[in-house]
Amino acid sequence: MTRSHDPIEPRRVAFLGLGVMGGPMAGHLARAGHAVTVYNRTAAKAADWVAAHAGLTVACAATPRQAAGQADIVFICVGNDDDLRSVVLGEDGALAGLKPGGLLVDYTTASADVARELALLARARGCDFVDAPVSGGQAGAVNGVLTVMCGGTPEAFEKMRPVAMAFSRAVTRLGDSGAGQLAKMVNQICIAGLVQGLSEAIAFGQNAGLDMKQVLEVIGKGAAQSWQLDNRGTTMVDGQFDFGFAVDWMRKDLGLVLEEARRNGSRLPVTALVDQFYAEVQALGGGRQDTSSLIRRLR
């Protein structure tokens, strides 16, 4: 389903995790007219977010449980599987506060296993769960044009889709619980090999004495074009990497991919190699740098 600008009825929602992605996503929900209660582990960030959205219907909660108690839909965007369990489960977790009929929607890039596990636990309480990892990066979150890959029941998906359109270009159901996370893994496999290819091409061109910005502009109009070339080519030529999607997160994602591949019998030789190359970038101190810093190994 692609972007629609039809106004929808304001909903009571919660947002857990106001990081690089979650902060702007929650902002779009508030500006779309929804009543948004936020929770963040570092409480000062939640207070700052509420102050930055003064005048809209926003509030801050001390625990995920408290935030979920104010909401029909709880959106989540934290780091990994363990972080996700820590905000959903337990005495102070969102599931303890959510009323029957409530819905959890998780934007974290996590495993398909944790999505299936949390969906079962949610359903046992009369609630539901949709895994909804995103593509589009920080700029996609800020500009409200994320691509969202969803797994869950058709009913749960139809409930979250119109609300999630506040920060999305496209929100699509790809199957039952876990399907969103599996689709995101496909996305990361595509990107890993591509960024290595782009790194080799740019390093080769520079070693050959070419004006690589000019070369990228030319080949970007032909069959070599890609999102990575368009959005990262110039900064790779200049050696600028202090922005964007962190290498640490990419290694987390590739770890999920390689584990799933072992299970389903897929052979991913290039992805496994690029994962090791990213480990070298981490060893160079680049864990928080953008994934395009893969080219650093070649310099």
Ligand SMILES: NC(=O)c1ccc[n+]([C@@H]2O[C@H](COP(=O)([O-])OP(=O)(O)OC[C@H]3O[C@@H](n4cnc5c(N)ncnc54)[C@H](OP(=O)(O)O)[C@@H]3O)[C@@H](O)[C@H]2O)c1
């Ligand atoms: N950044 C991107 O370009 C991008 C693109 C696509 C997908 N993603 C995925 O989106 C997710 C979030 O990424 P991000 O860049 O927004 O990360 P981030 O800026 O590091 O934010 C992570 C958020 O999770 C919270 N958190 C972490 N561990 C927690 C725990 N144990 N309990 C409670 N809260 C916890 C953090 O709280 P504190 O403030 O207290 O640390 C913070 O609010 C990741 O799964 C990432 O792979 C990111």
